[in-house]
Amino acid sequence: MLTSCSYSNIPIGPTSLNSRYTEEQPALSGNGRFLAFISNRNGSHQLLVYDLQQQEFINTPRLNRQETIVESPSLSYTGRYITYLTSDQGRPVVALYDRANQNSEILTPIYRGWVRNPSISPDGRYIVFETASRGQWDIEVLDRGPNIELDIPNGAPVNAPPGSL
């Protein structure tokens, strides 16, 4: 029970980005410092986040779980928000992990159709993803709203976000 909660296969200490297993689906943080990707090392298909500056993996507690698969990571500006594709009771859903509170939430619970390839805006407010609701792949833009904590550089001016017209 304990192991399933604190499940983590993240390599400790300074290490190489790649292993002798598959590394795929890279996503860079907006500032270019962090790299999220899917790795098959240590016998599990997991989402890892690598700090290109310190050259080590960073801890993301409760992001990878033993009984589910995560795919298609995407990072906001400083890597605070991580969106990814996972499944909820067999249904594909877009989820968002917040490194500030180390929790994930499902962003598309209302969505009935198939979804894939989510991508988060650098400020963390918008998520684009593909949906199959019209019988072929289309693009939807999800707005997390004006009240979220934006992931923007220190001192950046806060403009009216796109779409709020």
Place this chain on the structure above:
Amino acid sequence: MTKKHKILIPLLTITSLLSGCTAYPRLMSYPFDPGGRSLNSLASESNPQVSGRYVVFSTDRRGSQDIYLFDTITRSLIDLPGLNSLDAIASHPSISSDGRYIVFAASRQGRSAVFLYDRETRQSRNLTANLQAEVRNPTISAEGNRIAFESTVNGQWDVLVYDRNGQPLGIRQDPR
């Protein structure tokens, strides 16, 4: 009791209507155009990526798989002169948040490569010309300073990180 209900019901209706308008997260309604002049068309749209005001994606709406750019403020497409070509299949685009740089994967004459398109010079540059390997899934940081992609140079998919000039980042990238 009945009087209380008379007030309560309209109140509940108003609050539910109000929350219906401001409930987040919600889907944005960008125009759907069967003629192919908007974000979504009758054809397939895939691999969207959002950065700043831009959404970049690939679509086969013109009978060949090309890269398109949508501006969420003007709600219209932005022309990318010289990016798409007839003899190449372009996929998996990614854009810097200032809208200047777009990286994408393209396959031409049986060889896959990662290209960096500069919207100011309208030129594409092959970043992986010296890499004798299959490449896919490129991505650029919002600041446009780093590019990551997958390569088969070690016999399985690995992630490589380059700077914008096409030089590998000075970090340990080889598998151990």
